Amino acid sequence: MYARGVARVHPAKRSPTLGLLLGLIVTLAAVVAYSAYITRQVKGLRQLQSGMIDRNRKDSLQLLRIQNDLNLLAVAMRDMIDNDEPYPLTAWSAQFRRIRTDLEDAMRVEAALAPMSRTREQSAELSSSLAQFWNAADRVFALADKGNQKEAREQIQLSLQARQAALSTTVSRLLVRNSENENEAAQRIVQIYDRVQLQVYLFLGATLIAILLTGFSMIRWNRRLFAQISELSERRSELAQKLIATQESTLRYISRELHDEFGQILTAIGSMIGRAGAHAPEGSAFRDELQEVREIAQDTLNRVRSLSQALHPVMLDEAGMLATIDWYLPTMERQSGIAISYEKQGAPFELSSTAAVQIYRMLQEALNNVARHAEAKQAWVRLRFLPATLELEVEDHGVGFSARPARQGIGLVAMRERAELLGGQIVFTTPVEGGTRVHVSVPRANVEAGAKEKS
Amino acid sequence: MNRRSFLRGVAGLASLSQLSGLRGLAAPDAAVSAGFRLADVTSSAGISFQHNSGAYGGKLLPETLGSGCAFLDYDRDGWQDILLINGMDWPGHKRQRSTLRLYRNNRNGTFTDVTSPARLDLEMYGMGVAIGDYDNDGFPDILITCVGQNRLFHNTGKGTFVDVTERSGLGKRLAFSTSALWFDYDHDGLLDLFVCNYVKWSPERDVFCSLDGKHKSYCTPEAYRGETCWLFHNRGNGTFEDATASSGIFDSSSKSLGVAMLDHDGDGWIDLLVANDTQPNKLYRNQRNGTFKDAAVEAGLAFSSDGRARAGMGVDVADFANSGHAGVAITNFDNEMTGLYEFDGKSYEDVAAQAGVGLPSKNTLGFGCVFLDANLDGWLDLAVANGHIDETVRNIRGNVGYAQPPQLFLNNGKAGFRDVAAELNAGFDQPKVARGLAYGDFDRDGDLDLLLTTNNGPAYLYRNDQLAGNRSIRFRLVGTKSNRDAIGSTVRIVAAGMTQSRMVKSGSSYLSQSELPVTFGLGKNDRVESAVVRWPSGRAEEFKNLSAGHCYECVEGKGISEQDGF
8 A cells, every 4th residue: 555655656767777787788798899999909019010020030040140151151262361370271261160150050040030021132132142142252263173263362352252242242132121110010000009008098088987977866866765755754754743643633532531531430330339239238139240240340431440550641631741740650660570760850841742652651661571572570661851952861780682582662763752742752772781671761851831732 | 748848947047036035134054054164264364365467457368267276185185285376477578487386285274385496486477277197107298278388297206396297298389278187098007188278369479359349458369379189198208299189189270278088988988078269169979099080069069958058168077967977068258157067868959048047157267167065965066157257347247347256156965056155155156267276185174175266366265164063984995906096997886776876087177277186066965875987097996884984095906995084
């Protein structure tokens, strides 16, 4: 019934889940797309780095190795021409062989590392120039082997040194080309970095906008939700208070009816039976029966009065809350066997009838809880009339809330509602000694007789 | 990481901690922990030598590189004598007369200068020395490498030497020669000669180099053209023929300072390892047909592990890991670290850093280096002579001095080395401008003493005194079919389950020659279960149950005889 009522007041609104989900999907898609883009760029960079720059550098190292070997050959040839060693030119053949082995190895490695931009003609030029050099070298050593030292030296000067110089120039050109390639690659890398930087900024901007939109949307939905919750809470509280008020008035009505109507009837019945009994013969059985009926009627009257008092102490209306409490606490002690210490502070002020009932009910509920759940032998009740507030405190040193069954009855809820009905608040704490302390605090303005009540 | 790498790493850390200041905190009984002490007996032994580099301010390149030293038994009395090489004043700057010095062992811990009686009282700009009985007459002959003409002195056997340079065919060869060694590369029973040459230098070709643009300084080798090493084949008639070209040794780019012999491929034919300065090192593999082929690149010895040609100075080869295959030590320039190479079955790997030799040698410029079992524990240790070439180096590199402490790296047998020079007393670790380094048991007490030379300074003789009671055994080999000095022979012993091997070798170190007898440390063991001698002739002989505390003389094909003591 309650849900239906709420639904009528607040027709169903569109859920934010779909919007948020959509936002999440869009954001994730953007992240995935961006990751893919970055991965692609990094891959491109890596390829550029390993496929071009690293390879270029390795190739340059091999070219330098070749250049170094060519320089060693140049130095050896210079020594051969200088002719200041007591050895024939053939003595250099082992040195040439060593250099040749290293040179050919370097050429082989270099060919594998040569940049893509190297033309077939360039590669062919290098290898054919080298082949021609070794052919020439072989001829020189062949001449030297036959004893033609002079002619061999001439050949070194005319042919071998020139070929070595040409080879050296070719290798130098390749080194320069590698250096240019490296510069080009470096420029391309800079361009890629620039592009990636721009994309990063764009992505960050888009992400920022998405975050802002999502944030604003969330705030809007949250505010709407909070408003709904607040309204629902107010309505629930209103309902609860109405229920309490209805309950109180009902109880008061029943109590009065019981006290006034049934009390008078039973009193009248008792008087009438008493009078009728006076007419009956002394010692007769009829007289005894009438007396018995009269006693039943009196007993019923007592019970009705007791019930009436329990449902709504008439004393509250007639003698006020303090007197009712003074009556109630000894009664409670007797019924529950709990020793109750009662302490009153401050100058009492007159309470409105509504406030008196609510505070009395809270006291009742609190002490009932002590009796039912606290397993305590003693309880303390403190009533403080402070300048601005009225405080009620019920304390026991029993097992406390944590040791009680988890499911709390409607009593605690009703206590809270009653406190709120008076514009006050109720706090449940655990004293140092253990147990439970129920602290009710209500503004004096809301409870004092003559002042405007909250509800 | 395998166990060996791990142990090397630990050793490297240990050496690092030592660098961080433990040197100065060595306990008084630190020598006891090293197991031996070195006593400086130079003066008490009667050694009084001053090297003359001839330096007059001209900053001529050879001045900063000499000179070497040698242990030799020139009178064949069984006691090691001492030869110290000297330079001389440069022409036009004559101030004094300086000659090499030959000291005869008096067999009582002292020496007598017999330079003049031995007719070696000759001036020359000497650099290195190689001792070998090239004519197999039983008396060791002396080759002295020089700036200019090298000199070959024939031992007459009567306490005198005769200069046979010209007669032997080694004359009329001017060069800047450095280290040299004798070996029989063609297995004809005659010692052939290998000579390292540094660069094409002469006073006339001297180049002006300067660190500050004003004052002349010593040039680095890059300023000069290389010079080939020489190989001289012994004809057997007292003369030599130049086999440099025909053997394939010729290489005009080499700038060689050190040479060591080894049998790299285990074929019984001696190969050569040449340490080059700023040029790739060379490993000349003997092709068994009178020719050699350089295999240094494939063997991993040509360059440093980062592919650079270092400034190789001294070199030694020995089985320091007791693995059965020789390892290599090559000293280099400062900031290059000493190379310590171990054979991994295929090629050599520089393990200096992991083994604890790299870091302590980072700020030293090493020259002489020898593997020797200094504490006789059965593991070869490494001694290194250090000293910079430039006396102003500290102005340029604050942490590198001109004079530098020698180092003695003890091998812990677990692939780790630790420099104990500071623990040996006697001022061994006092900074010196050291160059030559050789070992020999001059007092015949069974352990190896050290002879160290300095540039333009004194020579030092350090007596090794064992403190831990470790035992040793020595072998003196005499070839019959093989060369009489048995150079190139290997001795492999098994004692208490541990196998060690040594080669009888000429050369090694820097400009120097150690004694020919081989010494094995045995720790606390009294016996050697087995000793196998492999002669250059191919013959192998095994001897069993030998006693520690003796020197054994082994004559090829004629058995072994125990000497009285060492």
